[in-house]
Amino acid sequence: MGFPHPSHPKETPVLSRYFGDAGARTFEGWIKRGGYEGLKKALGMTREQVIEEVKASGLRGRGGAGFPTGLKWSFMPKEVTKPHYLVCNADESEPGTFKDREILRWTPHQLIEGCAIGAHAIGAERIYIYVRGEFTQEHKILSVAVEDAYTNGALGGNVFGSGRRIDVVIHRGAGAYICGEETAMMNSIEGKRGNPRIKPPFPAVAGLWASPTTINNVETLAATVHILQRGAEWYKGLSLGNPKSTGTKLISVCGHVQRPGNYEITMGTSMTDLIFEMAGGMRPGRTLKAVIPGGSSVPIMSAAEIQGCQMDYEGIVAKGSMLGSGGMIVMDDSTDIVYQVMRLAKFYAHESCAQCTQCREGTAWTTRILERILAGQGKPEDLELLLDLADNMTGKTICVLSDSCAAPVVSAIKKFRGEFEAYLSRSRQRSMVTA
């Protein structure tokens, strides 16, 4: 549901059904709402059967990459010769995205149940839930829920009498966007700086402490609860026609809309319906200028491009951007695109781990160029320089942070070139009236 607003008729609340309902937070409350049935069912199945069910559902990773979840699980070794680990990525920090925090703070048992299902599927006895350091409230709520789950036999040495051991450790981050990248996250859990690792080896071969490891996003794991409970066919049937993008997706809508919040849509819903109907459209007297549909790391879309755009993995790609994490930043005509692109570049420059030259130098340099353009000191060749830099920052580094900085820059210059040129020709000056 569009928390903090009531559910919109065009939504399909599955994961978000109990957002805002504090009664769903406790173990007892979760059981009353049909909780832990998915896990009990999974425990009665073999690892392979659980993986097949999730494969059949078509579920894809909700953290941004969209990799098929069942397939990812199937990469884990069949024989457990050293400990297997599941890592739940609750380091939500992609600008525009605030969906996982609602799962954490309203339905922590939904997440614990999903984690336990995932652990069973990959043959893991231990789960690390990596919660970003700034999520103080969510950390407390989740800690209470984990204790509750132990007390009630949903975690521990004999989960629901199955003989299966599943333990959860909550690992608190300490302020580093890059730790949301899966290999950086593993380093952070190991007590290291959060530098991403070169792949291969992939985590399923050598992850945490060189043991087979799978990393899944909060929303992905929460979705498995419902897939197990109600079946792969039901989940697959939630798609509006595209068999490659199934189920529901939480879309965090923020920025210049009347009702910012989390909307749970079936894959394939129209983007204009989401922005103008569910989220209430623009503020009075304002018109839509641009949308960043999938967290700040994806290309910016112009108002014209969102027409006819279907909200699913393929639909947004067809319009030149990506579904990503589902963090949608809506900007109206009061927005200074050049300033906001500078602000995003500054974000990436701040968050670069500085391992790779292209990223360390590129993000900072990009920010400096944009700052000088905004200060009225831009040079005629600056736009070409920004594009050249972006080219050197794309596909050339250990992780995609550098690419993520380049994407909004390149797309903004392509789609809003006039705004950059106005600064360059000094016909426009930075005004504090617009943001």
Place this chain on the structure above:
Amino acid sequence: MSATELDYRPVFVGEGKAKLEALFPKYPTRMSCLLPALWLVQEARGWISDPAIAEVADALELTPAYVKGVVSFYTMYHRHPVGRHFIQVCTTSPCNICGAEDVVKALLQYTGCGELGNTSPDGRFTIIEVECLGACGFATPVLINDDFIEGVTPERVAGILQGYK
């Protein structure tokens, strides 16, 4: 040995030691306990000093240089004392377009901190700008110590901060 080192009171004694040791079974290596151990230090002392780094290193069989390298990577560990109330305000794009910079100005004005990163003369507040707090639909989110406050506007600043003495 500097004055701070002579004055240093260890964190990992008594209850602090018990909290540290409770971490050990959760991880297969001592090094992995580093982030939670640093949190314990910061909770107890408010910041992470050089002698604290040495204590953590000793407790986890690491070198002080290694621990320092990790501490400096993560923005939430304080390497200097901060005000009694530590304020983190998000100014990344989604909050920025909703007026986060005006919230920063109002916070600076109310507290008398002067500029970001400074502590107010009465030692009460330190304000920093942070990147995305992950609550973009509730612009502008402000984290005061462990209190996560949503939808802060310049008008609400005085009312909120009055509660932090």
